[in-house]
Amino acid sequence: MTATPVLTENPAARTSRPSTAPSRRNPLHLRDARAAWLFLAPFGVFYLAFLIGPTIDMLITSFFNTSLVKPGLGSFAGFGNYAEMLSRPDFWSAILATLQFTLYTVPPLVVVAFVFAVLTNRVRRGQWFFRLAFFLPFVLPSATISLIWTFIFTPGTGLWPLVESWFGISPGAGVLASPNTAMIGIAVATLWWTLGFNFVLYLAGLQEIPRELYEAAAVDGATTWEQIRYITLPMLSRTHTLVLLLQIIASLKIFDQVYLMTGGGPGISTQVVLELVTGTGFTDNRIGAASAASMLLFILILVIAVIRQVADRPSRAEA
Structure with missing residues (x-):
């Protein structure tokens, strides 16, 4: 008679x-x-x-003939406010001025901020001073920045006409008084004002990169440019995406500097979309039409943001 084997449970199997x-x-x-x-x-x-x-509320108002001086939404307009804005020459002029300002500000605010952050990150002592010096203008209000740079560009008494006289250049009517240079002057003021924000973002990303990578590359004979090209730039890919996207959105929403420095002039050469919205809503008392213009700007920003994110997907997939 054979004995029946006793089955014992494996503790490892019981735990798994x-x-x-x-x-x-x-x-x-x-x-x-x-x-x-x-x-x-x-x-x-x-x-x-x-x-x-x-x-x-803005989306709802854009479909009505809402007035600032009359209570209620007003009569239903459908897409009439949108059709009116798309047919107005000053709206397309404002779109072009907004895109022009974006083109003038986005590349330098990204590239210069990155370069300054790389240089500051290599400083061993006194790095706090450079952080403070680059970021300090960003904490100032837009009204202060606009007054400072309006004074700098003022013919006769400003600093810029004095610099032009050193090089034998006639001051002329002034930077902000010429349609060809007014937007450039606003862009320069914006560059000096907002550079510190992107600088801090890049500096924070750089300090997350292990220094051992640079030390190992230096031992292998890599030059400074090769370290930046093969270590810094790839490791900051997400920071590049964040800074570029935030800067594009911020530049498309430009209003304060233009309103305070030129008021959209000379003529309408520097009139951006948000200033057109302000004039339509609070000067012409047409809140419905102003809401439609705001929604069109919102759609433009949304489309550019989506395109930027879709274009960045292949690079993130490769990383």
């Missing part, structure tokens, strides 16, 4: 067997989730009240 008992969430995770939502709640309320809410 999936449990059929209902899973219970960790109370600590639930507490952390509640705390996170609690901290996000104030921002969420302001986000809904001052961004999402006004955007929905």
